[in-house]
Amino acid sequence: MTTTFGPELQRWRGSRRLSQLELAARAGTTQRHLSFVESGRSRPGRAMVLRLAESMQLTLRERNELLLSAGYAPVYPESALDEPALRPVRDALHRIIEGHMPYPAVVVRAYGDVVAANEAMSVLTDGAAPWLLKPPVNVLRLALHPEGMAPRVRNLDAWGRHVIDSLVRLRALRGHTPELDEFIAELGSYVPPAAPGPDHLGFAVPLRLTYGDGELRLLTTLTSFATAVDVTLAELHLEAFLPADDATVEALRKRAGG
Template sequence: MSTTMEDTRFGEELRRWRERRRVSQLELAISAGTTQRHLSYMERGRSMPGRTMVVRLAESLGLSPRERNGLLLTAGYAPVFPESRLDEPLLRPVLDALTGVLDGHLPYPAVVLRPYGEVVAANSAIAVLTEGASPELLRPPVNVLRLALHPDGMAPRVRNLAAWGRHIIENLRAMAARSPDARLEGFIAELSGYVPAADPGPDHLGFAVPLRLWSPEGELRLLTTITSFATAVDVTLAELHLEAFLPADEPTAALLRARAARH
């Protein structure tokens, strides 16, 4: 059986994703509804799967729509998920609905982000996070993660910068481990340079801690929640997520309500 460059490229990519996900050939074969022998042949470029099999393999590996498109391309098939621009009319109803969600979260801050922290939309309460930041960090496209950790951004006001910064960076590292990206690795290196070394004490519970943020009215203690669009069939929408900040205690809630009333 002859092996083409396309066969080999798909096989290498399939094996790379399987090893990245730490899944055995047998586990992936069972999940995708094929045999371990057939999967082995595909990884070695001795068998070229049909489009349906590529889709099943990508789904079993938990690939994102962008990653599934990439795997299809290596197998010689057209991408299945479209990728729209944010300003296209097709996405306008979704973005309008997200604006309503952001407004409904008031008086607490909330943002819609693209990958790696780029802000797409935000509600007015986000001002509590951006106040005092350098204008350079607030020029579009704003990156909320850089804003959070940069010494000219929120960092001077973050009372628990070491723990909070590690929380952000470890989440990004987990993302990089799952879906390698050279740009993300560079971004992690940049952010790591802004964060002081953590010195866990005897009561250390890990990095899942509230953000403690100084404000003129008093210290804010904020929790974050992240909502993703798991059923989106457009690459752009699938990569968006909504990050909402919630008060971790009643004094924080009262402070944010008072700010909203004043403004």
């Protein structure tokens, strides 16, 4: 049976900048065997495909795709988020984001599509165009669009580039797709160019947001399901905004009424 596994394995190995020897050592096989697999001279077993995928830290969706390329059926299910089987997870997510009050928190799919948000997220969306708030809301587009949060973001150049760079790094790991390329280009068109100065903080870029007569300073944290065995759950992220100074703490607590 002809498969596309060899070229796919080479592509993923290249995106991870791994030599055949390095990947073979991680997966518990030999460079010779890996060479035979990539050239199509040897067909790997399903367990080997999974070991290679895990060694390259592929997502569950990508592992399923790698299995298909080798002629095997996917092993990780992909459930709809509204299925009864996932109700405990949905309930847990809602408890987490409500417990984060009075600070904003949102649950998103890959590339920023919103699944759930707490009431405090309205502090970020105040003044945004109604069309940007119609489901499915994309929190990244909302954050950077001129009709979204952008007019209130005082450090749009640095913070916007921080948001876009995170997608660029993801693309380097996951590979190019037309949809992701177009999305990154779209977001980039909303953000002014930024030249890192002496105060550049790299990944630790706080969001500076106009609020009334003052400013909110917020840091973001991302949480994922590290042990998920369902594609849908594995692709969800919880993005929580934390106050970066006492003034922000006070403003958000006062806004929530205590």
